[in-house]
Amino acid sequence: MAELLQGMPEVPLANLRARLAERAAASGLLDVAYRRLDTELGALLLAATPTGLVSVTFDGDHPAATLERLAVALSPRVLEAPAQLDDAARGLDQLITGRSRSFAGVLDLTLARGFGRQVVEELRRIPFGQTRSYADVAQAVGSPRAVRAVGTACRRNPLPIVIPCHRVVRSDGQLGQYAGGVDAKRVLLDMEAAVS
Known part of the structure; x- marks a missing residue:
């Protein structure tokens, strides 16, 4: 295996993940994007569908159970794609710090039944x-x-x-x-x- 990788440029794992997320989204294969957000309240896990922000949980440090729940409830095509949630992360941070009184982004209320x-x-x-x-x-x-x-x-x-x-x-x-x-x-x- 090392011989196959010899001579290939080293690409950071984060770059590979970002490119995979971009391609999945462009191909319509990304049903649920997620990212971690560090806040003064702790590490949050944010998830979004193409419709909008669908989930915020207080388990950013241990996301496995939430990701499994999202895969079962929404789609198994769940992928870490932080860039897809940059606006939502900014909006949430503004709410937590009091710089905003409401969330301006689009919400997906599919999980509220x-x-x-x-x-x-x-x-x-x-x-x-x-x-x-x-x-x-x-x-x-x-x-x-x-x-x-x-x-x-x-x-x-x-x-x-x-x-x-x-x-x-x-x-x-x-x-x-x-x-x-x-x-x-x-x-x-x-x-x-x-x-x-």
């Missing part, structure tokens, strides 16, 4: 710097007794930060749970309060 989709749509209506209780959201979607189901839908929100499930708190004022952890939720809410 059924009652969860109703909740996600309602979460998008919560203004920057404000909060709602799980009970408020349940009432707004027409299911006032579905407070726990709203909590589950927030936990399963495929686009946390972008679709602000961090703005949903308990009726007693406590923060409640969050996919990125309570500390991340507190950071986001404190930042929004400071910028508002």
Whole structure:
């Protein structure tokens, strides 16, 4: 094998991956592109379809489970293609740091289904710097007794930060749970309060 490679120019692996991603996208073979984004909240994993940003998770350091879930739910043609998500990464970074109040990119809500989709749509209506209780959201979607189901839908929100499930708190004022952890939720809410 070494003899075959002898005399060939060395090309960094990152360049090879980038070229593969470009060719796959140009050929219509890239159904889900993903990249890691390091933020003050931790390492995030961003994924997009040709339609738009489809997933943000707090497992950028250990993406295997998320990538498997995306392959099953969307397509097995999943490829690391950071350049495909540069705009989304910038938009997300601006949200996290308070330089933007909303995400300007296109979203793909394919992963939000059924009652969860109703909740996600309602979460998008919560203004920057404000909060709602799980009970408020349940009432707004027409299911006032579905407070726990709203909590589950927030936990399963495929686009946390972008679709602000961090703005949903308990009726007693406590923060409640969050996919990125309570500390991340507190950071986001404190930042929004400071910028508002």
